[in-house]
Amino acid sequence: xxxxxxxxxxxxxxxxxLGSYAIDGCLEFSQSATGDLCAACGCHRSYHRRVDVxxxxxxxxxxxxxxxxxxxxxxxxxxWKTAEERNEEEEEDTEETSTEEKMTVQRRRKSKFTAEQRExxxxxxxKLGWTLKDKRALREEIRVFCEGIGVSRxxxxxxxxxxxKFYH
Numbered sequence: 794x795x796x797x798x799x800x801x802x803x804x805x806x807x808x809x810x811l812g813s814y815a816i817d818g819c820l821e822f823s824q825s826a827t828g829d830l831c832a833a834c835g836c837h838r839s840y841h842r843r844v845d846v847x848x849x850x851x852x853x854x855x856x857x858x859x860x861x862x863x864x865x866x867x868x869x870x871x872x873w874k875t876a877e878e879r880n881e882e883e884e885e886d887t888e889e890t891s892t893e894e895k896m897t898v899q900r901r902r903k904s905k906f907t908a909e910q911r912e913x914x915x916x917x918x919x920k921l922g923w924t925l926k927d928k929r930a931l932r933e934e935i936r937v938f939c940e941g942i943g944v945s946r947x948x949x950x951x952x953x954x955x956x957x958k959f960y961h
Contacts, residue, residue, distance in 0.1 A: 798845050801832065805840035913942045914952055915923055915960055923957040925950050 800822035809813035819834035822841040829838045829952045906914070917938055921928060928935065 798843050800838055800841035801844055803834050803836050803841050805834075805836045810909070904952075906944070906952070910942050910944060913938075914944070914949060915956075918957065919952045921953075923953060923961040925953060 800860060801816055802821065803819035807817055808812050810897060815835050817836075819836070819841075821833075822838055823832045824838075825832035831838065854939065862923070921931070921935075925935070935949070936946055939949050944952075
């Protein structure tokens with residue numbers, strides 16, 4: 794697709810040597826006899842704002858695969874379903890069903906901690922200063938602690954980050 798271009802107002806900073814900012818107000822590039830210099834302000838054509846002009850014959854209308862944001866979200870939800878669920882739904886889709894019935898989202902399981910685990914994590918986090926940053930030397934000790942209470946290191950780190958504003 795070939796497009797022609799037009800050069801508009803001059804963007805050259807004429808006061809750059811003085812440490813200030815000033816443009817001369819030349820509104821449109823007017824070609825001089827030399828070709829690349831503006832007849833109005835004397836600047837090179839590259840200092841003028843370039844605007845690409847596309848003729849209406851060159852414009853092609855592309856059809857977007859999604860008609861709305863709602864449809865995009867529906868397709869994203871369908872992506873998370875397993876292939877078996879999709880196959881079962883295709884078999885059941887002989888009668889008309891609503892999209893809400895078709896769309897079921899698998900949510901992440903929320904971690905549940907016992908009171909003893911929370912208390913142990915609270916005491917240990919207070920000992921660490923409510924941060925796990927720069928604790929590489931204690932990584933093995935933290936791992937042993939987490940195994941001792943039955944929590945993964947990742948869950949402990951997440952719990953510390955989520956609860957330090959309440960306890961610290």
